[in-house]
Amino acid sequence: MGGWNEFQGLNAGYVLELYDRYRQDPTAVDAQTRAYFEQWTPPDQSPVAAPAGTATVDLRAVVGVATLAEWIRRYGHLGAQIDPLGSRPTGDPMLAPEGHGITEEQLRQLPASVVSGPLAEGQPDAAAAIAALRRAYCSRTGYDFAQVFVPEEREWLRIAVETGRFRPPMAPIDEEALLDRITEVETFERFLHRTFPGKTRFSVEGLDMLVPILDTVIDGGNDGGLRHVLIGMAHRGRLNVLAHVLGKPYAQILAEFKDPVLARTGYRIDLGWTGDVKYHAGALRQVDDDTQASMAPNPSHLEFVNPVIEGMARAAGTDAGKPGKPVFDATLTLPVLIHGDAAFPGQGIVAETLNLGRLDGYTTGGTIHIIANNQLGFTAVPAESYSTSYASGLARGFKIPIVHVNADDPVACIEAARMAWAYRARFQRDFLIDLVGYRRYGHNEGDEPAFTQPLMYQKIANHPTVREQWAAHVEQTTGRTGIAQAMVERRMKALEQVYEQLKPEEAIVNPIPEPPPAGAARHVRTAVPIAQLQAINEALLTRPEGFVGHRKLDRGRERRKAIFEDRDERTIDWATAEELAYASILADGIPIRLTGEDVQRGTFSHRHAAFRDVETGAIDIPLQRLPQARASIEIHNSPLSENATIGFEYGYNVQAPDRMVIWEGQYGDFINGAQVMLDQFVTSARAKWGQTPSLVLLLPHGYEGQGPEHSSARPERFLAAGADINLRMANCTTAAQYFHLLRRQALLLTTDPLPLIVLTPKSLLRHPLVASTPRELEEGAWRPVLDDDEAKARAREIRRVVFCSGKVYVDLVSAEQRQADRQTAICRIEQLYPFPSDAVDTVLDGYPNVEDVVWLQEEPFNMGAWDFFRPCFEELLDGRLPVRYVGRPRSASPSEGSLGWHMINQKMLVAEAYAPTAPASRGTRSRVKAKA
Numbered sequence: 001m002g003g004w005n006e007f008q009g010l011n012a013g014y015v016l017e018l019y020d021r022y023r024q025d026p027t028a029v030d031a032q033t034r035a036y037f038e039q040w041t042p043p044d045q046s047p048v049a050a051p052a053g054t055a056t057v058d059l060r061a062v063v064g065v066a067t068l069a070e071w072i073r074r075y076g077h078l079g080a081q082i083d084p085l086g087s088r089p090t091g092d093p094m095l096a097p098e099g100h101g102i103t104e105e106q107l108r109q110l111p112a113s114v115v116s117g118p119l120a121e122g123q124p125d126a127a128a129a130i131a132a133l134r135r136a137y138c139s140r141t142g143y144d145f146a147q148v149f150v151p152e153e154r155e156w157l158r159i160a161v162e163t164g165r166f167r168p169p170m171a172p173i174d175e176e177a178l179l180d181r182i183t184e185v186e187t188f189e190r191f192l193h194r195t196f197p198g199k200t201r202f203s204v205e206g207l208d209m210l211v212p213i214l215d216t217v218i219d220g221g222n223d224g225g226l227r228h229v230l231i232g233m234a235h236r237g238r239l240n241v242l243a244h245v246l247g248k249p250y251a252q253i254l255a256e257f258k259d260p261v262l263a264r265t266g267y268r269i270d271l272g273w274t275g276d277v278k279y280h281a282g283a284l285r286q287v288d289d290d291t292q293a294s295m296a297p298n299p300s301h302l303e304f305v306n307p308v309i310e311g312m313a314r315a316a317g318t319d320a321g322k323p324g325k326p327v328f329d330a331t332l333t334l335p336v337l338i339h340g341d342a343a344f345p346g347q348g349i350v351a352e353t354l355n356l357g358r359l360d361g362y363t364t365g366g367t368i369h370i371i372a373n374n375q376l377g378f379t380a381v382p383a384e385s386y387s388t389s390y391a392s393g394l395a396r397g398f399k400i401p402i403v404h405v406n407a408d409d410p411v412a413c414i415e416a417a418r419m420a421w422a423y424r425a426r427f428q429r430d431f432l433i434d435l436v437g438y439r440r441y442g443h444n445e446g447d448e449p450a451f452t453q454p455l456m457y458q459k460i461a462n463h464p465t466v467r468e469q470w471a472a473h474v475e476q477t478t479g480r481t482g483i484a485q486a487m488v489e490r491r492m493k494a495l496e497q498v499y500e501q502l503k504p505e506e507a508i509v510n511p512i513p514e515p516p517p518a519g520a521a522r523h524v525r526t527a528v529p530i531a532q533l534q535a536i537n538e539a540l541l542t543r544p545e546g547f548v549g550h551r552k553l554d555r556g557r558e559r560r561k562a563i564f565e566d567r568d569e570r571t572i573d574w575a576t577a578e579e580l581a582y583a584s585i586l587a588d589g590i591p592i593r594l595t596g597e598d599v600q601r602g603t604f605s606h607r608h609a610a611f612r613d614v615e616t617g618a619i620d621i622p623l624q625r626l627p628q629a630r631a632s633i634e635i636h637n638s639p640l641s642e643n644a645t646i647g648f649e650y651g652y653n654v655q656a657p658d659r660m661v662i663w664e665g666q667y668g669d670f671i672n673g674a675q676v677m678l679d680q681f682v683t684s685a686r687a688k689w690g691q692t693p694s695l696v697l698l699l700p701h702g703y704e705g706q707g708p709e710h711s712s713a714r715p716e717r718f719l720a721a722g723a724d725i726n727l728r729m730a731n732c733t734t735a736a737q738y739f740h741l742l743r744r745q746a747l748l749l750t751t752d753p754l755p756l757i758v759l760t761p762k763s764l765l766r767h768p769l770v771a772s773t774p775r776e777l778e779e780g781a782w783r784p785v786l787d788d789d790e791a792k793a794r795a796r797e798i799r800r801v802v803f804c805s806g807k808v809y810v811d812l813v814s815a816e817q818r819q820a821d822r823q824t825a826i827c828r829i830e831q832l833y834p835f836p837s838d839a840v841d842t843v844l845d846g847y848p849n850v851e852d853v854v855w856l857q858e859e860p861f862n863m864g865a866w867d868f869f870r871p872c873f874e875e876l877l878d879g880r881l882p883v884r885y886v887g888r889p890r891s892a893s894p895s896e897g898s899l900g901w902h903m904i905n906q907k908m909l910v911a912e913a914y915a916p917t918a919p920a921s922r923g924t925r926s927r928v929k930a931k932a
Contacts, residue, residue, distance in 0.1 A: 064102035069115045072133045077142025082436045084408035118162040141412045142404035147396040166418035182467045187491035204237030205440035209413040220421035228316040229293040232309035233338030234302040246283040250498045255507035297689040299680040302343040306353040307644040311651025313364040320591035323629040330365020338370045342377030345386035352644030354398045361636025365428040374439040379452040392434045400430045407437030520752035526743035530778045534564045536583045540622045570771040575606045577735035581742040586629035595636045596664030606765045642673035653695045660746045668699030668713025683721040694753035701759035702807035703858040705902035711895035719868035722833040729833040731759040731806040736772035740782040784831035785839035791825035799823040800852040817914040835872040854884045860891035
């Protein structure tokens, strides 16, 4: 440092500002700067005399102007008029010169170059440059970019704002075409309001510019080579977006408003088709030969569609047809999420979904978010809905740039949409548009909003619509009066003609899936020749050259080399059967996506689908270099979320139905955190949306004394949702069964797709009773019920048949009573849903002298399969025999919290199952006690 040059312009301000910081706290600057300031004498604080021919410079004023300019760039949004209803901006005293200790006079005395940037060019002085900054950053758009930490991105955003590259005159707008588009939006809502008074439609009025914003995004994507634009949104404005962005015919929408029962000619009782309300529906539009725009259906759970859209986008951009790791191309797909202003900060699924955005297995290359901001929830105002300054506050934590834009300013809205598209295309990062408007009516058209917001709705009643405002502008600039009204009349006439010619029974189109071919699941062949399995196994056990594995894992892999030497020896454990199943599925040309909590290693250190080099940390996934594979596999640990990750995998699955998509929970109990996804999407998709998911959920389940949160995957909840063959649910007890179950699911993806819920073991993963023989993989098939092979040899001696499922079978056959009891058969129901009536009946027919039929479960009386199974057994037995319950009594908690208590109860269950007489059921006693 030294000499006059160090005090010119911004450099002078920077040095002086550093020196002030040093004087207040020497540790606030780096060591080199601190050493310099210790021997440096600053110039006089009064205006500095410059060399001959150079103007005097006020260093304090330079610093003040520079910081004022930066403050406007960072926080100008606090002074922007983004509310169409005219509320005062939040404001900030630091946006004024006085906040930085300078005056307007000083601004006029300093050159524009002190401000720097495109807006300073050509300005006569700093005052004019600051005024230009205010016009850009404090008008009817608030640019909220301070949270963007990547310098290149932040500079791109700043230049975009200050050059005006996305707004006229640099980027012209066809004003008459825009007026016609806004007219189309408003007229549609007015027609519905008049024709169907009081009917719920969740009008877009007050946020009409949402449609032109989406037009701009889709047009930009189309020009940029996108193949799929996938839209997720809640109810507000949905019908308008369906009609005008996605091209859903007016006739179909109007027919759904009439909703005559006779119009529902497409119902098919065999599939349990129920459909859903019109403002939950989805649609698809073919933009051109190469590009599709679609909206996924979603329930009233608002933001829960977010991860579904992200999963669909990931699938749409993924090439999974080649062996190895699939390739994702973000240039092919764009997710667009339209949020509610109360729901975005209020529903935790939003944060979970945002967290997926930059994770390797979940990124979609950036999402464009639009908050349809009514400044009002159902009846709650912002102060009751979120703790952040804006509805968009959550996005700041994920470093997402935000534009707050006044929904009554069409030019500003189009600029925001153009910027969003260009930023996403350039950086493959999320972008958020906070579209600030209002809601012309109540939450739905039957509400009276003045009950709770009388002052706001007085303003709204007197507030001209965006169409009226833009029409006045267009007619003034063109000098053509009457064109706006002509547009309204033309649009209204078209709607009236459609309504007059409407035939609801023909216009309604239900997306009813075709029924699967009869017996498809029973006829599929899942066996694989041993020679093929042996070759696959050898390939899986090879290591890349130079790879140094963990010694313990290497020893286990070494033992696997001999598993096929004896076809009848139980050498195939659970993990081996699973890996062989996946490998054989890849060999069949079916891609696989396997994700979940710690899924690469497996919660119980059993899977080891990915190996780490102990010296370099390099990762090896044998299934991705399998020479026999004809399709790809991706295996990702998912973040610690059940809700968003299951929603994501569901979306991926319905977008790519020809791929096997699997998610595994760390413990089955954690599925509690995804109940909305299960109820609203996974189990009801066929009935409500006409979608046919085949998502596989692996949920560790079994009572081993690990407490209430590590025992039950709550099978009763899935069984309660089971109807009209909408899912499959299994609890396998052998490795071979698991092998055939996975292969059957993969081979049914295109012919009989259904979600598959698998209750997987924990302690039994390495149990010898679970292991299978190579012959069972080669010659076997999925069996919904496993009979007692030992008991069948003495079938006439059997007086009691105990049916059970899962781990409790091992407790039964390992008990002391098993050796002495010659009259009891232990049979496993492996398929919990659909209930395998025929197979159970066949088992019972094999024991002609049975007197006692028992259902044994580990779960409490009010949980597990009992409530679902009891009527099935009673119908099957038809009064010939009663069915007896053995299990824990009713309980509010799934399991005991004590290992000792668990072991006592488990021992009692086993004893009761083998009891020579049928004692009073503890479950029955509990019911009597509850009634009392």
